[in-house]
Amino acid sequence: MELMVALDYPEVKQAAELADQLRGLPVTYKIGSELFLQMGLKGLHEFKKQWNASLFLDLKFHDIPNTVSRSIAQLMTYDLKYVTMHLSGGRSMMEASRQVVDQSKSTLQLLGVSVLTSFDEAEWKEVAVAIHPSPAPLADTVSAWVALGAQSGIHGVVCSGHEVSALKKAHPTLKFIIPGVRPDGFEKGPSDQKRVLTPSEVKKRGGDAIVVGRPITQNEQPKKIVEAILRDC
Numbered sequence: 001m002e003l004m005v006a007l008d009y010p011e012v013k014q015a016a017e018l019a020d021q022l023r024g025l026p027v028t029y030k031i032g033s034e035l036f037l038q039m040g041l042k043g044l045h046e047f048k049k050q051w052n053a054s055l056f057l058d059l060k061f062h063d064i065p066n067t068v069s070r071s072i073a074q075l076m077t078y079d080l081k082y083v084t085m086h087l088s089g090g091r092s093m094m095e096a097s098r099q100v101v102d103q104s105k106s107t108l109q110l111l112g113v114s115v116l117t118s119f120d121e122a123e124w125k126e127v128a129v130a131i132h133p134s135p136a137p138l139a140d141t142v143s144a145w146v147a148l149g150a151q152s153g154i155h156g157v158v159c160s161g162h163e164v165s166a167l168k169k170a171h172p173t174l175k176f177i178i179p180g181v182r183p184d185g186f187e188k189g190p191s192d193q194k195r196v197l198t199p200s201e202v203k204k205r206g207g208d209a210i211v212v213g214r215p216i217t218q219n220e221q222p223k224k225i226v227e228a229i230l231r232d233c
């Protein structure tokens with residue numbers, strides 16, 4: 001499996017210090033909205049160049065097709081590995097974005113986000129009931145959205161490890177990225193992730209990549225923990 005390290009920092013300096021400690025290890029760095037707003041596209045380019053890093057830009061685009069596809073087009077020159085968009089954005093949005101990637105002959109992979117792993121069944125129902133008075137269960141919603149993404153040209157999806165086994169069987173050509181992964185024994189601090197697994201559990205279920213943040217970024221020896229996770233991958 002691929003290890004994606006979530007650079008959940010407010011400052012570029014912190015992210016750079018971690019990348020320096022992990023230099024040479026086969027990881028992909030996930031940059032979310034908090035860090036991206038601080039570094040911008042220029043900083044993104046400089047970060048990639050300085051550490052020769054594989055980058056996953058996790059901005060979770062969700063807008064009308066023209067806006068999202070034009071945003072994807074803006075990223076074509078930055079040699080990113082992945083970028084995210086919400087599957088709930090719909091077929092037209094995803095197809096338009098895939099068309100931009102194909103026309104540019106880019107290797108950028110579009111990842112669709114299903115239901116965020118911060119949701120449990122009760123919280124999902126609170127949101128979904130605004131769409132339908134008898135909303136589909138969380139797992140059924142994820143399954144339907146992933147199927148739509150596969151039909152619309154998405155390269156992979158971000159989902160909970162609890163869902164990946166069935167989804168992998170239904171869509172074997174998709175890449176499955178599992179966030180909220182916690183190594184064995186990690187209990188430091190509160191977590192907003194509700195549906196989590198260990199790296200070895202994700203591997204057994206067929207995940208292609210895992211996203212790990214705080215167990216690495218809050219560790220006093222991040223290189224040591226990354227090397228341990230890579231052994232489990």
